[in-house]
Amino acid sequence: MEEKSELIRDLTMMVSSVADTNNLLSLIVLATMKVMNAKAASLLLINKKTDKLVFHTCIGEKGKEIKRYEISRNEGIVGWVAERGEPILVPDVSKDPRWSPRIADSVGLETNSIACAPLMMNGEVLGVLEVIDHTDNEPMDGDDLARLQSFSDLATGLMVKAREYEEVAKENKFLKETMGSKHKIIGNSAAIKKAIDDCAKVANSKATVLITGESGIGKELFARLVHSLSPRGHKPQVVVNCGALPETLLERELFGNEKGAYTGADSRRPGLFEAADSSTIFLDEIGETSPAMQVKLLRVLQEGTFFRLGGQTPIHVDVRVVAATNKKLEALVEQKLFREDLFYRLNVIRIELPSLRERGEDVIILAEHFLNYYSMEMNQKPKRFDPDALAALANYSWPGNVRQLQNTIERAVIMAESDTITVEDLPLEIGEFQNKAIKVGATLKDAVDNFKKDFILKSLAFNKGNKTKTAKVLDIQRTYLSRLIKDLEMG
Numbered sequence: 001m002e003e004k005s006e007l008i009r010d011l012t013m014m015v016s017s018v019a020d021t022n023n024l025l026s027l028i029v030l031a032t033m034k035v036m037n038a039k040a041a042s043l044l045l046i047n048k049k050t051d052k053l054v055f056h057t058c059i060g061e062k063g064k065e066i067k068r069y070e071i072s073r074n075e076g077i078v079g080w081v082a083e084r085g086e087p088i089l090v091p092d093v094s095k096d097p098r099w100s101p102r103i104a105d106s107v108g109l110e111t112n113s114i115a116c117a118p119l120m121m122n123g124e125v126l127g128v129l130e131v132i133d134h135t136d137n138e139p140m141d142g143d144d145l146a147r148l149q150s151f152s153d154l155a156t157g158l159m160v161k162a163r164e165y166e167e168v169a170k171e172n173k174f175l176k177e178t179m180g181s182k183h184k185i186i187g188n189s190a191a192i193k194k195a196i197d198d199c200a201k202v203a204n205s206k207a208t209v210l211i212t213g214e215s216g217i218g219k220e221l222f223a224r225l226v227h228s229l230s231p232r233g234h235k236p237q238v239v240v241n242c243g244a245l246p247e248t249l250l251e252r253e254l255f256g257n258e259k260g261a262y263t264g265a266d267s268r269r270p271g272l273f274e275a276a277d278s279s280t281i282f283l284d285e286i287g288e289t290s291p292a293m294q295v296k297l298l299r300v301l302q303e304g305t306f307f308r309l310g311g312q313t314p315i316h317v318d319v320r321v322v323a324a325t326n327k328k329l330e331a332l333v334e335q336k337l338f339r340e341d342l343f344y345r346l347n348v349i350r351i352e353l354p355s356l357r358e359r360g361e362d363v364i365i366l367a368e369h370f371l372n373y374y375s376m377e378m379n380q381k382p383k384r385f386d387p388d389a390l391a392a393l394a395n396y397s398w399p400g401n402v403r404q405l406q407n408t409i410e411r412a413v414i415m416a417e418s419d420t421i422t423v424e425d426l427p428l429e430i431g432e433f434q435n436k437a438i439k440v441g442a443t444l445k446d447a448v449d450n451f452k453k454d455f456i457l458k459s460l461a462f463n464k465g466n467k468t469k470t471a472k473v474l475d476i477q478r479t480y481l482s483r484l485i486k487d488l489e490m491g
């Protein structure tokens with residue numbers, strides 16, 4: 001008895017620590033059979049789809065053959081237990097009308113006594129643990145039933161744990177997806193959809209792409225998108241911030257060097273263009289490059305070759321170039337600050353990203369996205385915006401674009417004292433946009449348009465950017481709402 005209770009204790013410990021549920025359940029059935037000196041033992045679980053009992057584990061005499069069967073609820077003694085959720089001991093099956101000999105007869109298993117205990121969780125039967133006869137053919141008795149019950153409790157504990165694991169795994173998956181969305185492009189506006197479509201269109205070619213637009217708008221995100229949609233997408237993209245390094249360092253980084261090319265160059269070092277061979281190089285802040293560097297870049301773009309610093313042999317690489325800048329390159333060209341020939345080399349395909357102001361209801365969609373993202377990251381309950389805060393976010397002009405919006409929401413999540421983000425959690429200059437005052441002196445049309453715009457934005461905000469819902473509340477057609485958004489230059 002001592003040894004047996006030790007076994008149970010060990011199992012109990014394992015149940016609370018092991019994640020491999022299936023093996024452990026089988027082990028519990030094995031322990032049940034051994035400890036109880038039973039001829040056979042099985043664990044049957046309810047299949048939720050079919051509502052039938054299927055064998056999870058079936059060991060002992062004829063175990064393999066029996067495992068193929070399914071049992072309806074209410075069939076035989078096991079079915080009775082599954083239906084009632086009560087344990088049962090049947091010392092002589094031949095005298096019990098509930099006994100169904102179907103399986104035992106067809107596999108030829110002689111059965112005299114049987115004990116069954118349900119696996120119960122919150123009143124729900126998960127399955128049944130069953131033992132048949134002692135190996136010495138003595139019938140099962142009341143002590144056996146009590147013992148069986150403790151094993152079924154153990155199995156239940158394990159299954160409860162397994163479900164918790166499943167929940168946690170699901171949560172983690174959700175978390176990962178949200179984290180994965182770090183690079184996901186969020187937005188529903190026509191402008192952003194067009195930019196995404198354009199990226200998809202040009203991804204397949206090797207043509208150089210120039211991404212332009214204000215700062216904080218998502219240029220890096222779109223450069224990543226072009227690369228990831230391209231046939232080179234499975235290789236790592238090489239990212240170089242051309243504005244971050246002084247010219248000589250940038251040159252070394254990009255082109256690498258031969259041994260002895262400069263003081264301290266004690267070995268040959270390949271540069272980033274070589275690292276990007278057969279992949280994509282993203283030249284960020286290309287507008288910041290010096291005239292000398294522009295000449296070198298032009299050569300790589302034209303010929304696909306370059307020299308390592310101090311090198312004599314031209315190196316050839318197959319690199320796709322994506323460049324980005326928040327500078328107006330055309331203006332720089334005019335001022336002779338940027339080489340015209342390089343500009344045309346880069347500007348083969350142009351993707352001009354819209355500012356957040358031009359993206360209408362995307363502000364709300366992005367705000368909700370960042371709200372979920374940061375609540376999750378800070379392990380907080382999901383938060384929501386109150387209507388005034390949403391209206392302020394929707395009305396503000398966002399000179400710093402998505403980056404500014406992102407930082408604002410991150411700060412708001414930190415600041416908020418409850419689950420609701422209010423105007424108080426927003427910086428003053430944004431918060432005051434909750435009620436955009438209509439100035440006296442405007443024409444009636446402008447004032448009405450202003451009101452309409454404000455009202456529609458607030459309504460959209462209140463309905464989390466859902467146009468169908470908003471149209472319903474405003475009691476107008478969805479198509480009319482879309483037209484209003486367009487006419488009022490909100491989308």
Ligand SMILES: Nc1ncnc2c1ncn2[C@@H]1O[C@H](COP(=O)(O)OP(=O)(O)OP(=O)(O)O)[C@@H](O)[C@H]1O
Pocket residue numbers: 182183184185186187214215216217218219220221222325326366402403406
């Ligand atoms: N459409 C979008 N969906 C989700 N996140 C976005 C979107 N656009 C931008 N972001 C986020 O905003 C931040 C700024 O984006 P990114 O760095 O790509 O901007 P940028 O245009 O390169 O800015 P800069 O010119 O200042 O370098 C990033 O954290 C990015 O993930």
Ligand SMILES: [Mg+2]
Pocket residue numbers: 219220284
């Ligand atoms: Mg950038």
